[in-house]
Amino acid sequence: MQDAGSSTPPAPSHVSAATDPLHSTEIRDLIGHTASALAAFEAFIADPSRHVMMIPAHLLALQELIDGWASCVHLLSSPQYDPLMRRMLFAREELDTSERTMPETWQEALWERTARGQLRLSVNVDILCELVELQFTDATISVMLGVCINTVRRRRSDLGLVRRGGTMVSDEELIAAQSRP
Structure with a gap:
């Protein structure tokens, strides 16, 4: 019987780690x-x-590990569940503190010569593709790469x-298209 103050429902009578060796093995x-x-997180x-x-x-x-572990609260006894959850929460607090105190780093723009000998800002194509895929805005990408927003837009356009969820229409292009007769 479960007391009124407990948030953990009782385990189903047909599934018990003591009576079901398969369940016990899965839990271990x-x-x-x-x-x-x-x-691995603690080592990091x-x-x-x-x-x-x-x-x-x-x-x-x-955080994904914590969320997954939290879904197991009904499968495990408190002595099995609580110590690992406490360790996870402590590790998250350590990482939170490290993130808040980590130094800001600015990417310095590098120049490269084109085939015609002109200088242009170097933008790592792989990084640009990854940042676009992660749906960062052009403004954020420009800060991350140390270039102006127009350079990001040009490189993104050059690479297609x-x-x-949207096209590459700028606000100016949209306004111009609306004002045409």
Whole structure:
């Protein structure tokens, strides 16, 4: 019987780790895989030579692990669930603190010569494609790459990169199209 103050519903009578060896094995595997994943985050946090720009990505991945583990609250007993959840929350707090205190880094623009000998700003095509795919705005990409917004727009246009969910029509082009007879 469950008391009125408990938020965890009782386990179904037909599924018990004590009576079902398969369930017991699955629970042990789940705990083992989760602990292994968490150990990787803890190793990253403890590594003094870690790359600070990887902190946001680790923070997102850890949050996904926490969300997945939270869905197991009804499958596990408190002694199985709570210690790992506490470790995950502590790791997330450590990463949050690291993210808040990480130094701002600015990308410095580099110049390259075209085939005709003209100088132009160098924009890494792979990085530009990735940032467009991640749906960053042109303004944000320009800050990240250390170039002006028009350079980002030109390179994106040259590569045929179009944002998902929309066309590459600028506000000026839209206003001009509306004012035509």
